[in-house]
Amino acid sequence: MDERKLRILRAIIDDYILTAVPVGSRTISRKYETSLSSATIRNEMSDLEELGYLDQPHVSAGRIPSAKAYRLYVDQLLASGAIRSDTEESIRHYFSSHLRQMERVIDEAAKALSSLTGYTAVVLEPGGHEPRIRNIQLVSVSSRSALVVIVTDAGLIRDHVVSVPRGVDPDTLYMISQALTEALMGCTPSEACDRIPILTARMEQNTDLLRSVGGLMTEARDKGSHGHIGIGGVSNMLSYPEYSDMEKARNFLSLVETRDRLAQIIRQRGDVAFTVRIGPETGVPEISDCSVVTATYTTSNGRQGTIGVIGPTRMQYSRVLSVLAGMGQQLSQLFDQQEDSNSTKGGGARE
Amino acid sequence: MDERKLRILRAIIDDYILTAVPVGSRTISRKYETSLSSATIRNEMSDLEELGYLDQPHVSAGRIPSAKAYRLYVDQLLASGAIRSDTEESIRHYFSSHLRQMERVIDEAAKALSSLTGYTAVVLEPGGHEPRIRNIQLVSVSSRSALVVIVTDAGLIRDHVVSVPRGVDPDTLYMISQALTEALMGCTPSEACDRIPILTARMEQNTDLLRSVGGLMTEARDKGSHGHIGIGGVSNMLSYPEYSDMEKARNFLSLVETRDRLAQIIRQRGDVAFTVRIGPETGVPEISDCSVVTATYTTSNGRQGTIGVIGPTRMQYSRVLSVLAGMGQQLSQLFDQQEDSNSTKGGGARE
DNA sequence: ATTAGCACTCAATCACTTCGAGTGCTAACA
């Protein structure tokens, strides 16, 4: 694999990313390799096709890069270490002064990502390991109902109203909460599911209440671990010619609609900074002509979240990567401030 | 306006709803009014066009119903009172056994609505009046941080972690919570925002903590009133020929992406059971060739939510209306059970 | 090794025709 071949391949990819039109030998010879004639380029292209880096839609059209070509391109890009998160200011611009609610940060991040890249963006809430219960509270809502709040180290399991038997006052609720917290602290929801029946059996009163909590816990366990998902720029996809085919567009849309599957696709584990999956590498037939680029961000307590961009295979990888890098940093920072504001803000403002 | 004209107009609308193809005189004479010849139908159609009920895309095509025609059609439909919620069983089928988390109910409802109608569905959380605070709890998460949970009669204001000064144990947190609840019970968030600084000033300790709560309250106030929004079946729209135009499809999609605007469009106030807005009546240029049908559901404590369906103007109004009716009932029921489960379930399961 | 030249391919475009669904009008009819 010649160095010149590489240059030509790179030129073809760049041009195709820009125009989405099969690129011919003449284009390359005029716009990129002015010292070579189109005939020479043709020969090289022929070789590149044989090597599997180029495809030809039909005999009298130009060439388009194959997934293998993009792979090479991206690997080179990653190896060169040329990904600077130079977009830091423009990213910061998207976060209004002081967002502190997790969900809003995530939504904003997705919006920013999609708007900066022009593709569809997905942001997942941090949550690496299985959540562990930290606190259970029954919060009185009215005389006859209460809200069960289960706090885990991954955040909060959502609201659920349960009915309260007659004669149980807020203080009793608090005591029950304390007992529950003590018994289940550190458990995962599924462990808690197993224990609650035992607890229920041991208690002679308030069994109804406990059963309700058990029900909620089961729901929490089955719900699937992903927290909030931020999605942005879905409509962007329709502006690319590869999605002028309605059938493809519908497939993509319905994939995005089933957030569970989307989360599964985006979620990235392990300690790599970036993942780039091109076309078939995604393993998802619906988006076999898309690429998925993901990156992670980390909070101070080690929980890991994923951000990702989905676009056509002829994606502006270098831009996407640098935006992802920048966004990852921003998010890590934001959540750091938020989660251990005791050490920084608390310390400073103390007294 | 002849009775026969009405029959013919109705036949045209029905056929066009089914096929999305301009319908000609011959079709009507063969499929609907077999006793009349196509020539007669032609005369009648000509009259109907002059009256503004029919449009003609070009001279040698059939006729298509105008917005005015749909209006007449729908008004008749509504007046006839023929909307039976006969789909009750099929709707119930969509709600898995015991969903009790508000957000999931709403999401499921949207999914069910879209799947039953084949259009795009939107479900808004109930929330008529401004929410009133019922309870404030500081839930310990770790030794140095706590979660602030603000419960209102409209549900829960989301999680927000605050730092806890050294030496404040869970019991102290509970006491502070009690004090806060007592002081702010029954307030709206904006009232609470005004009061918190006063409370803070009166306290000699834990001022940091209160300030954090104040910040969260401010965010809650500014957040905008709409709660969770359930959206389903967005991809359905792409399967209708009217959206084969990419530009239109993109417009629609980006409208759906900005949930705030969508909520604004769907939200329905007042005591009418149904609202049908056809084409330009929606007042939203992006969907000037769509219709929006909404209905309300009510919870036992009088809070009102909206469910809606967005589809092409040639929507299957009668089906949509009956599905909406059924879904409205189901939701009203579901939230009734949930909100005052004390009177029904609590009473039953007592002992 | 590179390049100029040439024959060849094939999608895209355009002009042209044909086809048929549909209309409007008129005249005949019950």
Next chain:
DNA sequence: TGTTAGCACTCGAAGTGATTGAGTGCTAAT
């Protein structure tokens, strides 16, 4: 007077070549 049959007319959709031009592969010359 309302209904119908018949006919001329319109116009989009679909089909048919012919033309164009971007692009290739191959060969022979540099």
